[in-house]
Amino acid sequence: MVVTLPIDPMVAIFLAIGIAVIVGAINGASVAILDIHPIIATLSTSTVITGIALTIRPTPGGGVPAWLAASVGYDVAGIPGELLWCMLAMAAALYLLERTKFGLYVFAIGGSAENARLAGINVIRVTIMSYVTCSFFAATAGLFMAVRISSGDALIGLPFTLTAITAVALGGTQFTGGLGGAKGTLLGCMPLAFLSNGMNLLNVSPFLQSILSGLLLLVAVGFSRRKTVRI
Structure with missing residues (x-):
């Protein structure tokens, strides 16, 4: 602004x-x-x-x-x-x-x-x-x-807020802290980018895309398990 x-x-x-x-x-x-x-x-x-x-x-x-x-x-x-x-x-x-x-x-x-x-x-x-x-x-x-x-x-x-959080979660960063990094976040962005572009090409409703992004975040966090601290 x-x-x-x-x-x-x-x-x-x-x-x-x-x-x-x-x-x-x-x-x-x-x-x-x-x-x-x-x-x-x-x-x-x-x-x-x-x-x-x-x-x-x-x-x-x-x-x-x-x-x-x-x-x-x-x-x-x-x-x-x-x-x-x-x-x-x-x-x-x-x-x-x-x-x-x-x-x-x-x-x-x-x-x-x-x-x-x-x-x-x-x-x-x-x-x-x-x-x-x-x-x-x-x-x-x-x-x-x-x-x-x-x-x-x-x-x-505003639309990028959930996308950013999802990319971080998919990249393996633990929201509890201590584990993660920029490389993982970059890798987490890729499937989201492919998914978004693919749904746009298929004319999928933006509202449905938002639902799928939310489900992805839920799955990424749900399957994330903190086992060891990086340092």
Whole structure:
């Protein structure tokens, strides 16, 4: 929404990311310090932010500069620019989770916050930074969507909520924490993408697609069993 406002594009980009960082910090502090359940904390801020976005732009509109739209509208050796940006985001997530101390600490806290604290990890700080990082990636995804459709739509991301959760569950990430990763999530996205494209080609109702996605999530979580902690 912010990037489509009639202000300097670079200012809008940094403003959007800055807002996301603040929201992430609020979410993280709510969970780590106030001990609010993560779903309640994030659902509350999501509702507030959606309301603010709808107040700013009740209906889809606005636009993005041509140079910003061109940042994804190209091919490299037949590979669409959109796919290259997605690959870059995946590479960043893989590096962050598997090659840094921060990623190690995230898995440790997910496995057992108390054990992580006894091992000397600052649980509160790492938890807050986890939510800030999540919000940063969410903001970049929002910018990506705005650039792709060349307009602002406060509700465009809502249909992806259940899909994202389903992809994570199918990829083997344990919602209880400690197990999972970006590779599994990527693999979890593939069957959903094939299923969605196939149903679109068959003219399956979007409502039925939503039902199937919900059933997939139920099956993925139901057959998921936590056996060992990664670290």
